[in-house]
Amino acid sequence: MNHPAPPHLTRVPGILYGGDYNPEQWPEEVWAEDARLMRKAGVTMVTVGVFSWARLQPGPDSWDFDWLDRLLDLLHAHGVAVDLATATASPPAWLVRAHPDILPVTADGVRLEFGSRQHYCPSSPHYRSAALRLTQALAERYADHPALALWHIHNEYGDHVTECFCPRSAAHFRDWLRDRYGTVDALNHAWGTAFWSQHYRTLDEIEPPRTAPGPVNPTQLLDWRRFCSDALLALHRAERDVLAQLSPDTPATTNFMSMLKPLDYWTWAQHEDLVSDDAYPDPADPHAHVTASLNYDLMRSLKGGKPWLLLEQAPSAVSWRPVNVPKKPGLQRLWSLQALARGADGIMYFQWRASRAGAEKYHSALLPHRGTRARGWQETVRFGADLARLGELAGSRVTADVAIVLDWHSWWALEADDHPSARMRWPDLLRPWYTALHARRTTITFVPPDAELDGYRAVLAPNLHLLRPEHAQRITAYVHGGGHFVCGPFSGVVDGHDHIHDGGAPGPLRTALGLSVDEFWPVPDAQTVRLTSGAEATLWTEWIVPEDAETVDTYASGPLAGRPAVTRNTHGSGTAWYVSCHLGHDIGAVLDRALTAAGVRPLLDAPEGVEATVRTGAHGTYLFLLNHGDRPTSTPLAGAYAAGGTDLLTGQPAHGHVHLEPLGAAVVRVHPDPQGERT
Numbered sequence: 001m002n003h004p005a006p007p008h009l010t011r012v013p014g015i016l017y018g019g020d021y022n023p024e025q026w027p028e029e030v031w032a033e034d035a036r037l038m039r040k041a042g043v044t045m046v047t048v049g050v051f052s053w054a055r056l057q058p059g060p061d062s063w064d065f066d067w068l069d070r071l072l073d074l075l076h077a078h079g080v081a082v083d084l085a086t087a088t089a090s091p092p093a094w095l096v097r098a099h100p101d102i103l104p105v106t107a108d109g110v111r112l113e114f115g116s117r118q119h120y121c122p123s124s125p126h127y128r129s130a131a132l133r134l135t136q137a138l139a140e141r142y143a144d145h146p147a148l149a150l151w152h153i154h155n156e157y158g159d160h161v162t163e164c165f166c167p168r169s170a171a172h173f174r175d176w177l178r179d180r181y182g183t184v185d186a187l188n189h190a191w192g193t194a195f196w197s198q199h200y201r202t203l204d205e206i207e208p209p210r211t212a213p214g215p216v217n218p219t220q221l222l223d224w225r226r227f228c229s230d231a232l233l234a235l236h237r238a239e240r241d242v243l244a245q246l247s248p249d250t251p252a253t254t255n256f257m258s259m260l261k262p263l264d265y266w267t268w269a270q271h272e273d274l275v276s277d278d279a280y281p282d283p284a285d286p287h288a289h290v291t292a293s294l295n296y297d298l299m300r301s302l303k304g305g306k307p308w309l310l311l312e313q314a315p316s317a318v319s320w321r322p323v324n325v326p327k328k329p330g331l332q333r334l335w336s337l338q339a340l341a342r343g344a345d346g347i348m349y350f351q352w353r354a355s356r357a358g359a360e361k362y363h364s365a366l367l368p369h370r371g372t373r374a375r376g377w378q379e380t381v382r383f384g385a386d387l388a389r390l391g392e393l394a395g396s397r398v399t400a401d402v403a404i405v406l407d408w409h410s411w412w413a414l415e416a417d418d419h420p421s422a423r424m425r426w427p428d429l430l431r432p433w434y435t436a437l438h439a440r441r442t443t444i445t446f447v448p449p450d451a452e453l454d455g456y457r458a459v460l461a462p463n464l465h466l467l468r469p470e471h472a473q474r475i476t477a478y479v480h481g482g483g484h485f486v487c488g489p490f491s492g493v494v495d496g497h498d499h500i501h502d503g504g505a506p507g508p509l510r511t512a513l514g515l516s517v518d519e520f521w522p523v524p525d526a527q528t529v530r531l532t533s534g535a536e537a538t539l540w541t542e543w544i545v546p547e548d549a550e551t552v553d554t555y556a557s558g559p560l561a562g563r564p565a566v567t568r569n570t571h572g573s574g575t576a577w578y579v580s581c582h583l584g585h586d587i588g589a590v591l592d593r594a595l596t597a598a599g600v601r602p603l604l605d606a607p608e609g610v611e612a613t614v615r616t617g618a619h620g621t622y623l624f625l626l627n628h629g630d631r632p633t634s635t636p637l638a639g640a641y642a643a644g645g646t647d648l649l650t651g652q653p654a655h656g657h658v659h660l661e662p663l664g665a666a667v668v669r670v671h672p673d674p675q676g677e678r679t
Helices: 029-041 066-077 093-098 125-142 167-181 184-191 218-246 265-269 288-302 331-341 375-389 408-414 426-439 469-480 507-513 584-597
Strands: 016-021 045-048 081-085 148-152 276-278 308-312 344-349 402-405 444-447 458-461 484-487 515-522 540-546 550-554 564-571 574-579 610-617 620-627 633-636 645-647 657-660 665-670
Touching: 016 029, 016 308, 016 375, 029 066, 029 375, 045 066, 045 148, 045 344, 066 081, 093 125, 125 218, 167 184, 167 218, 184 218, 218 265, 218 408, 265 288, 276 288, 288 308, 288 331, 288 344, 288 426, 288 444, 331 344, 331 375, 331 610, 331 620, 331 665, 402 426, 408 426, 426 584, 458 469, 458 584, 469 484, 469 507, 469 564, 469 574, 484 507, 484 584, 507 515, 507 564, 507 574, 515 564, 540 564, 550 584, 574 584, 610 633, 620 657, 657 665
Parallel strands: 016 045, 016 344, 045 081, 081 148, 276 308, 308 344, 402 444, 402 458, 458 484, 484 574
Antiparallel strands: 515 540, 550 564, 564 574, 610 620, 620 665, 633 657, 645 665
């Protein structure tokens, strides 16, 4: 059960600021210095106890909470709130040795060993009971502690272990299948077991999809993906239920990992009081800020537009890439403000004090190894002051009139084996569409396939490979009622059981799109196909047969030369576009036409490299302008923002144009529009 949404993410006012704090790695005399420096930096909340299980519970029947009592008292005395972790992400050695079946088993039958983290089988009853016992002990002791502001359940579910193939997992999978199908006959139909003599007499004959001589049943693999997401969610919900019973007045979260394939975050988000994310854009990637923007839009979307929490990011370099490039001066500030621009109400980091030992000792921190003399510390203090100036933004929201449909089940089905092309990967199909919208300062929201669509000017589906008829009906009704829909290739191919729709693609979207797909024509690696418009397709093309749709663009080269490539169909009062090929960044031209027809306009006419978003709340409207480029820029304030306002970061007026240095930013509290044009 979720708590009512507070005016802020937690009881802590303003924008949250802080990071993971691991005091068990340090002598206790260091703690007082840490608390003093946190106050100096403007830190308002720290995450404590993420990997403290062995310290909190040194043995099966021994507990050590005294150190945590002293720590929480110290932090509270210095005005620092606590996001208290349940510490269940890494079982201690004594538990693993007492119950070796806790350790997960790979599809090849290899049991993974102790010595890292997340070394547990999601279906292990010994792990579950021990984790709940620890969670209960923490909740009973700290539910009323004045430092407690947020519960942090586990840590980064699915980071290292998303599945286990041991006998206990097999039994759990069979129980899950019984709940899903009821009878073995229903399962045999869903799995298409008439193929390759895979028929089952009873559900007890079923095992997980371990390594096999050849391709494994694709629907079995799809259900396995569903089961693995649900199995981890069941662990999370069990801890969540303990906290809800013993600490009902404190919100709880678990840190998501941006757009993570193994976990269906639409389902997971239903069990979060607030969504939090761990995000690690690569400073060596010149386009990293676009991917980060995409992920932040997803986090905001998961709870219907509510503010979310950036719970982890790197102050500078990480420690786990082949080459770990630091963030140049100003980049940490810019990228953190980007999260605020996309709806975050808190900016947290991993971690507070840099570790001296362990796998992450080269990972950056708010307080680096060099201490207060380090460049990073100076940025830590300056950014804390920035966030203090932005406190009034807390609770404000980002809105969008363009939606992108995201379905984890379709993602899993799309990337199965033995398809016409192994190159059709959801992130690769999505990214060019999102990049085009980002460059055009068009804010989007992600929606699940069962979402209500009527409030959006345009709905985009870069790919909907798996499409249930009831979800297609929603899209068709949206178009018929006047909506504008743009659909990418290899969509409407299979149903929820991964069976090909009768008549082939686009299946239940045939009426809305006004066409049929006769044959898939993947493009060989390193080859391209030209279109009449001048656009180029890679990865994928299709032989399509328009029925009611009109042809907008045709193939100009390759085996499909002269055939339709992009179509547009009028259905009822609306319009549905179909793009039968992967156009990469050339998709922008198609989206321009479709969005213009839908009445979607860019937020502002800003220079290249300047990101623009708006948050609106009880205290006003806030225009974010972020310069991701390496040159100074000047953005004209026009239209609804022509009245200008005040840059909260500097306290200076913003009129006419906003000038930004490289990696510069402005957060303008916009003056009321005397003409009433702002929406």
